[in-house]
Amino acid sequence: MSAFDTLMAHARETQALAQVAGRLGWDQETVMPRGAAPQRAEEMAALEGVLHARRTDPRLAEWLAEAEAPDAAGAAQLRLIRRQHERAVKVPARLAAELARVTSRAQGVWAEARAAQDAGAFVPVLAEVVALRREEGAALAQGGDLYDALLQDYEPGTTAAEIEAMFGALGPRLAELRSAVLERPAPAALSGRFDEAAQHALARELAQAFGYDLMRGRIDTAVHPFSAGSGLDVRITTRTDPADPFNCLYSTIHEVGHATYEQNIDAAYLLTPVGQGASMGVHESQSRLYENQLGRSRAFTGWLYGRMREIFGDLGIADEEAFYAAVNRVHRGFIRTESDELQYNLHILMRFDLERALISGDLAAGDLEAAWNDRFGADFGYAPERPSDGFLQDVHWSVGLFGYFPTYTLGNLYAGCLHAAMRRDLPDLDESLGNGDPSPATGWLRETVQRHGGLMEPRDLIAAATGEAPSEIPLLAYLEDKFGHLYGL
Amino acid sequence: MSAFDTLMAHARETQALAQVAGRLGWDQETVMPRGAAPQRAEEMAALEGVLHARRTDPRLAEWLAEAEAPDAAGAAQLRLIRRQHERAVKVPARLAAELARVTSRAQGVWAEARAAQDAGAFVPVLAEVVALRREEGAALAQGGDLYDALLQDYEPGTTAAEIEAMFGALGPRLAELRSAVLERPAPAALSGRFDEAAQHALARELAQAFGYDLMRGRIDTAVHPFSAGSGLDVRITTRTDPADPFNCLYSTIHEVGHATYEQNIDAAYLLTPVGQGASMGVHESQSRLYENQLGRSRAFTGWLYGRMREIFGDLGIADEEAFYAAVNRVHRGFIRTESDELQYNLHILMRFDLERALISGDLAAGDLEAAWNDRFGADFGYAPERPSDGFLQDVHWSVGLFGYFPTYTLGNLYAGCLHAAMRRDLPDLDESLGNGDPSPATGWLRETVQRHGGLMEPRDLIAAATGEAPSEIPLLAYLEDKFGHLYGL
Numbered sequence: 005m006s007a008f009d010t011l012m013a014h015a016r017e018t019q020a021l022a023q024v025a026g027r028l029g030w031d032q033e034t035v036m037p038r039g040a041a042p043q044r045a046e047e048m049a050a051l052e053g054v055l056h057a058r059r060t061d062p063r064l065a066e067w068l069a070e071a072e073a074p075d076a077a078g079a080a081q082l083r084l085i086r087r088q089h090e091r092a093v094k095v096p097a098r099l100a101a102e103l104a105r106v107t108s109r110a111q112g113v114w115a116e117a118r119a120a121q122d123a124g125a126f127v128p129v130l131a132e133v134v135a136l137r138r139e140e141g142a143a144l145a146q147g148g149d150l151y152d153a154l155l156q157d158y159e160p161g162t163t164a165a166e167i168e169a170m171f172g173a174l175g176p177r178l179a180e181l182r183s184a185v186l187e188r189p190a191p192a193a194l195s196g197r198f199d200e201a202a203q204h205a206l207a208r209e210l211a212q213a214f215g216y217d218l219m220r221g222r223i224d225t226a227v228h229p230f231s232a233g234s235g236l237d238v239r240i241t242t243r244t245d246p247a248d249p250f251n252c253l254y255s256t257i258h259e260v261g262h263a264t265y266e267q268n269i270d271a272a273y274l275l276t277p278v279g280q281g282a283s284m285g286v287h288e289s290q291s292r293l294y295e296n297q298l299g300r301s302r303a304f305t306g307w308l309y310g311r312m313r314e315i316f317g318d319l320g321i322a323d324e325e326a327f328y329a330a331v332n333r334v335h336r337g338f339i340r341t342e343s344d345e346l347q348y349n350l351h352i353l354m355r356f357d358l359e360r361a362l363i364s365g366d367l368a369a370g371d372l373e374a375a376w377n378d379r380f381g382a383d384f385g386y387a388p389e390r391p392s393d394g395f396l397q398d399v400h401w402s403v404g405l406f407g408y409f410p411t412y413t414l415g416n417l418y419a420g421c422l423h424a425a426m427r428r429d430l431p432d433l434d435e436s437l438g439n440g441d442p443s444p445a446t447g448w449l450r451e452t453v454q455r456h457g458g459l460m461e462p463r464d465l466i467a468a469a470t471g472e473a474p475s476e477i478p479l480l481a482y483l484e485d486k487f488g489h490l491y492g493l
Numbered sequence: 494m495s496a497f498d499t500l501m502a503h504a505r506e507t508q509a510l511a512q513v514a515g516r517l518g519w520d521q522e523t524v525m526p527r528g529a530a531p532q533r534a535e536e537m538a539a540l541e542g543v544l545h546a547r548r549t550d551p552r553l554a555e556w557l558a559e560a561e562a563p564d565a566a567g568a569a570q571l572r573l574i575r576r577q578h579e580r581a582v583k584v585p586a587r588l589a590a591e592l593a594r595v596t597s598r599a600q601g602v603w604a605e606a607r608a609a610q611d612a613g614a615f616v617p618v619l620a621e622v623v624a625l626r627r628e629e630g631a632a633l634a635q636g637g638d639l640y641d642a643l644l645q646d647y648e649p650g651t652t653a654a655e656i657e658a659m660f661g662a663l664g665p666r667l668a669e670l671r672s673a674v675l676e677r678p679a680p681a682a683l684s685g686r687f688d689e690a691a692q693h694a695l696a697r698e699l700a701q702a703f704g705y706d707l708m709r710g711r712i713d714t715a716v717h718p719f720s721a722g723s724g725l726d727v728r729i730t731t732r733t734d735p736a737d738p739f740n741c742l743y744s745t746i747h748e749v750g751h752a753t754y755e756q757n758i759d760a761a762y763l764l765t766p767v768g769q770g771a772s773m774g775v776h777e778s779q780s781r782l783y784e785n786q787l788g789r790s791r792a793f794t795g796w797l798y799g800r801m802r803e804i805f806g807d808l809g810i811a812d813e814e815a816f817y818a819a820v821n822r823v824h825r826g827f828i829r830t831e832s833d834e835l836q837y838n839l840h841i842l843m844r845f846d847l848e849r850a851l852i853s854g855d856l857a858a859g860d861l862e863a864a865w866n867d868r869f870g871a872d873f874g875y876a877p878e879r880p881s882d883g884f885l886q887d888v889h890w891s892v893g894l895f896g897y898f899p900t901y902t903l904g905n906l907y908a909g910c911l912h913a914a915m916r917r918d919l920p921d922l923d924e925s926l927g928n929g930d931p932s933p934a935t936g937w938l939r940e941t942v943q944r945h946g947g948l949m950e951p952r953d954l955i956a957a958a959t960g961e962a963p964s965e966i967p968l969l970a971y972l973e974d975k976f977g978h979l980y981g982l
Contacts, residue, residue, distance in 0.1 A: 039708035050510050
């Protein structure tokens with residue numbers, strides 16, 4: 005076998021084992037007996053140990069030095085294998101083990117501190133996590149910027165400076181739009197009780213309409229909706245709230261965006277490094293585009309209004325236009341995950357600034373709560389009164405995910421770019437959406453983005469799909485147009 | 494770390510990974526999307542590769558040479574680690590890979606041949622499987638008996654000669670009892686339709702009554718009932734037939750026997766070689782004792798009759814005695830898995846003889862169907878008219894399980910021994926069973942058998958629990974007494 009073929013066979017096995025780890029994660033969140041947790045922790049640790057040993061295998065460096073890619077896809081495979089190997093060997097085993105141990109403990113401390121509204125209880129372990137991630141960033145950056153180094157895990161090939169340029173242009177315009185919208189009268193919200201089995205049935209119908217293949221997937225219930233797996237086994241979860249069917253329906257459409265991305269990657273890349281989504285940002289671009297630009301569009305909500313009235317009877321909403329306004333209702337609130345399309349990115353922008361300050365050392369863990377509350381007050385005009393509404397609301401930092409938050413807004417920016425290009429290519433898209441059929445849009449995404457998997461770097465992929473370098477301009481234009489219309493600005 | 498501690502840490506990780514493989518097996522039979530099968534095969538192969546590499550790791554031999562067991566449990570751990578390592582290194586990698594490939598193909602060929610009633614289509618691949626298992630047996634036996642060598646995977650420390658001695662005494666007496674019973678009028682069977690949700694609810698109630706801990710387990714639906722996992726995560730499956738609630742109820746009690754065995758092993762052995770059941774035979778002794786000696790007893794069925802009438806209303810059965818007869822109805826049939834307690838072992842005895850002849854070379858794969866039909870006719874008095882009722886009914890041989898069948902009857906023999914000893918120790922057992930409470934019996938088994946896991950060799954474990962070497966005598970006495978009473982012999 006050539007060095008390239010040897011390398012690919014090794015990568016394929018590694019990828020298969022990574023899929024097994026993902027399957028265990030799914031199991032844990034959906035079906036695992038509660039009492040199994042301590043044993044599962046050992047099972048996962050053993051499997052992570054196997055994966056780490058494979059990724060640091062010294063033979064990889066030898067094979068990489070000799071391997072010649074037969075084509076562009078092969079070159080992409082080598083790029084991704086090299087990146088993963090180099091990342092793995094740069095981090096000392098001692099540090100990797102300590103990070104695993106401390107973040108595991110920190111997640112528990114965070115959950116308890118949040119439940120008890122005890123901010124101070126979380127600060128010491130947060131300081132430990134930050135210190136360890138700074139140490140890891142230094143090992144990875146080798147003289148470069150720590151935050152940029154951490155960002156590569158989630159958004160390879162992208163720098164904080166590139167993100168900052170876009171976020172900086174986005175922030176003030178979003179804040180302005182938000183103020184204008186919140187001065188206008190709030191539209192009516194949905195009212196009533198909505199049968200949960202009927203919500204599940206409609207969610208399943210929507211999932212299939214958006215292209216989710218249930219032969220290679222399944223839908224279960226979990227506390228937090230997620231998508232797991234790639235290739236031939238990509239599962240999603242959802243949840244229901246009898247008072248709020250949009251929670252179930254739109255979280256399902258969102259997860260279907262993630263899941264169909266993985267399902268639609270070219271079968272030739274199955275169980276290889278290229279056979280995964282290109283980045284967290286590109287992943288989020290698919291889920292958000294499915295959920296917002298398609299699912300919350302005037303055309304699709306017009307169809308959904310009729311479908312939901314067939315199923316649930318009267319919704320307490322006068323007509324299609326009022327339903328569209330209810331789906332896209334902008335409301336005050338503290339919680340990122342409950343936020344609407346307009347304000348969501350403001351939540352992310354402040355987290356991006358705060359976490360960079362933590363990683364650079366400009367902000368101490370002990371000062372985070374005050375900094376959070378100041379910034380939230382400045383951006384939103386009111387401040388959280390308890391930590392669970394403030395800096396303790398998200399799990400991310402407790403488990404060491406620094407560099408992850410900006411990918412949510414990157415996803416929205418990429419979705420804005422892709423949506424603008426899609427609309428140019430599909431002038432009659434609203435006609436299909438108005439019939440409850442998003443397939444021209446999902447087909448366009450499959451061809452321009454999804455089938456390529458990790459073939460290109462994220463920004464190159466978006467540029468190739470749209471013909472332009474990614475920027476904040478299309479998203480801003482879309483949001484200003486949509487919410488300007490909805491709120492009569 | 495001492496060599497012993499190093500070895501145990503290694504074994505613990507191996508065991509954790511083996512549990513992961515078991516979890517994937519559960520997933521495949523219960524929740525896996527159908528289209529995921531090809532990817533799952535690669536995931537399993539990668540994980541099996543990891544396990545094989547760990548079990549053949551040359552460092553094991555070094556550690557084993559140096560390790561000193563601190564106590565009896567440690568000595569048992571060393572015995573099991575050594576056995577697994579020696580088995581793994583005796584089989585050449587080429588042969589192991591070929592066996593995996595051929596048996597995977599053979600299982601598909603078997604399923605198609607059975608569906609098409611095409612015996613000839615199965616013969617060539619069966620011949621291949623037999624040849625490879627003979628080769629493996631020779632590698633393992635190193636001059637000894639091939640079949641004995643294969644048997645060690647399922648019933649360590651037991652020889653075919655020991656089994657033959659017991660089976661030889663069992664067969665004629667069973668055949669005689671069977672003939673006498675079938676000359677008597679058949680008792681009434683259950684009639685009616687039984688709500689499947691109510692069957693599931695009652696199965697769950699019975700599972701808990703027999704000691705199954707749902708905090709560390711769960712019950713799902715699968716085509717074939719099974720139990721999977723050990724320690725803190727032991728799951729079972731069941732199935733329902735609207736015309737036959739006994740199918741669901743007794744298969745659940747059976748699987749609970751397997752599952753509680755794994756759940757009740759001393760927590761100190763969690764994720765170690767000793768922390769698993771002692772053998773397939775001992776496992777089957779628990780499941781069969783729960784199902785038959787307890788679940789189908791006069792006392793317990795008396796309680797179950799009342800409980801089922803509360804749930805399902807009239808059962809078409811006159812009274813408790815008639816219900817007891819219906820539960821234990823002896824009926825003509827071809828299929829092992831549908832057989833009753835009396836005839837079941839006759840199905841196994843013929844398979845034991847036939848598979849030994851295949852492995853010894855005395856019987857060619859091409860002559861198996863004729864040999865099967867002859868033997869079945871001799872033992873049962875009628876012969877199968879289609880292969881799916883005959884030698885194609887079981888999956889075992891297609892996947893290379895030679896040496897597995899006798900463990901079913903060994904389990905019944907061990908159950909007979911344990912039941913006799915239990916009755917001596919628990920003179921009031923029928924009183925509890927009559928109240929629907931098998932806990933004195935399951936508690937007795939937990940203390941005498943289950944908590945020890947793999948601490949002792951199977952025959953030693955049964956001898957320690959009962960005070961006597963295992964034999965066929967208690968089972969025969971029990972069956973002759975039970976069916977003599979039921980059929981007025």
